[in-house]
Amino acid sequence: MRDAYVVGAGQTDFGSFPDESYRSLFATAVDRTLASADGLCRGDVDEAVVGTLGVGGRQLGLSGPAVTEFAGLSVPTTRVENACAASGYAVRNAVQAVKSGMADVVLAGGYEVMTDASDDATKYWLGVSGETEWERLTGTTFAGTYAQMARAYLDEYDDATVDDLSRAAVKNHANASENPHAQLRFECSLDDATDAATVADPLTLYHCCPTTDGAAAVLVVSEDVAEDHSTLDAARVAGVGAASDRVGLFERDTYTAIPASERAAESAYEMADRGPDDVDFAEVHDCFAIAELLAYEDLGFCERGDAPALLRDGVTERDGRLPVNVSGGLKAKGHPIGATGAGQVAELWKQLTGRAGDRQLDGPEVGLAHNVGGSGGAAVVTILEGDADREGKR
């Protein structure tokens, strides 16, 4: 099994872009990704994997080729869809394509245009990733689903409070204020977050990610390509794990964990021969604040019920022992469904190769990305390792 490396990444700003199309956004992400991979060009790309949910439905079928062709990449293109984990899975497929020997250079990316779907984005287009008969058609939105998880968590752990949810939001807003690509580049206070309007009790507006347009991509290459181009900054894909589960929250045994995340992480750690203690920083799937707390526990960053303590102690702040969502996370960087997973891996690569600008961490060596589909029907975890020699390459 030959190694795969990430050697480039790019994304658009995340936000509301009424003057852009899904194709122009994806093309920008591709341009930036190729520009970041010094020594490779468009013609070197063997194939592409594109993640999108297809919010708005303007190009639901062949939505992969529709964007790669526009971006000037006339290569075999597979669209994958695993709800909000679409492009996390796209990256995994790209790793498989490279490791299979059937491709040497694979572009994995994703996109979503959501702001023009307005109210329908939450009620219908996101709802389709919930269980249809008993969730979407009964009126349950994802805010409602994650609110049930938050309520269960607060019930199960007596000392957990709504303020703990707010702490995740406050941290991620602060981080986003340093990220030029982020959608919500402003800080908020604990009181702002806790006292904001209720969206689905106990979740307030500040506990929910925004509706976002955007695109992101990474370039995954074989060991040979990484070695043949001394100009490339390569981060090794040490591990990638995925897992599925019942789509409906009500179909699962627990509301206070996401079992698919646990199993995806186990699988990624095993492949990487690493454990949670080896992780220097992480991008986790905080579509709602409770999701970040569950992620800490599902990924093994702490014991069950201890996520609030990690937040209170500042462990996951940018200057903490284990920075989480330095990009701002889904909460404040934004959550353009199909682009999110690739955007997380792009952030890992930027941090590991010293390209993260004002939010650059101090020499991290191992980064983890965690991407969830729906309320936990799918999850994928990717672990990247920086190249110890990289200083010499720049």
Add this chain to the structure above:
Amino acid sequence: MRDAYVVGAGQTDFGSFPDESYRSLFATAVDRTLASADGLCRGDVDEAVVGTLGVGGRQLGLSGPAVTEFAGLSVPTTRVENACAASGYAVRNAVQAVKSGMADVVLAGGYEVMTDASDDATKYWLGVSGETEWERLTGTTFAGTYAQMARAYLDEYDDATVDDLSRAAVKNHANASENPHAQLRFECSLDDATDAATVADPLTLYHCCPTTDGAAAVLVVSEDVAEDHSTLDAARVAGVGAASDRVGLFERDTYTAIPASERAAESAYEMADRGPDDVDFAEVHDCFAIAELLAYEDLGFCERGDAPALLRDGVTERDGRLPVNVSGGLKAKGHPIGATGAGQVAELWKQLTGRAGDRQLDGPEVGLAHNVGGSGGAAVVTILEGDADREGKR
């Protein structure tokens, strides 16, 4: 690059099944696939790849895990969508997963429930695989798109006639009459086909595939697994090639060829170290009769303009030199979008392992499946080789 093998396949009947759901159909295909792989069981499956367009939209998001979990397969599941080529690409992804070393046993399948979407199936749900702004939203259906290709073909080749289109339909109806899984199990005459009501000139009703519910799957395994289980009937995946193109027919240079099919075939032949002359039988993407003629030429079975001669001379009949669509093809076996590609590969495996019942060919060794997305925005070609020792295994 280790070899991958198909060692099992199964499908539901194709037709209209108002008492079934997308999940129950897929579960039946999985059950039959596992039952056909003597020596492997549900617990041996490492991951799954599921193709569906999502016609009807009942479970658009996480539509992969939604069916695998229901089928008792709680494994990492990726949904792929490349319009009508969805599960042809799912098979390709399964091959990559096995060759990558990240999985040993991968189930690749697909499903679609279309008959309850009625009129919307053609106008909206299939339309989404056409180009949105200039095809779907201006009222062009796929019958209209392929009619333009048929008209262009009849204009370009003076001796080609509407009867030549009908010949493909007559052949495939005759073949379907021997296939217990087929939707349209009745023969038709040349006059029936040519004189039937016009759907989109020059295409008549008999030149168009039906609207279909159904599911199909195949089991792809590593060389080690194939060798370790002497009870398995293995067909080697000799080659698999894919290509993308502009989604809109009007965006491409030719109306009388599908360039993505040509490029996918070239790639598959190269990987298999085979050429068109090595192919003993094929399942090709005849969503409309003209598509079968173009396939003959795109796949190299004859020169440009010579497809009508192949049909007139009976070359591609079941008892001809190169039988095509012995299953009945999309035309008469049926075309449940997401299930079609996997169903084609299932047919190859059945023929190569002597399981094709009344339609069994005489000892074929090399089979080719050709699956197209939309009007040619994507294509995938898979070449399977039978195991010369297989007689000894049964």
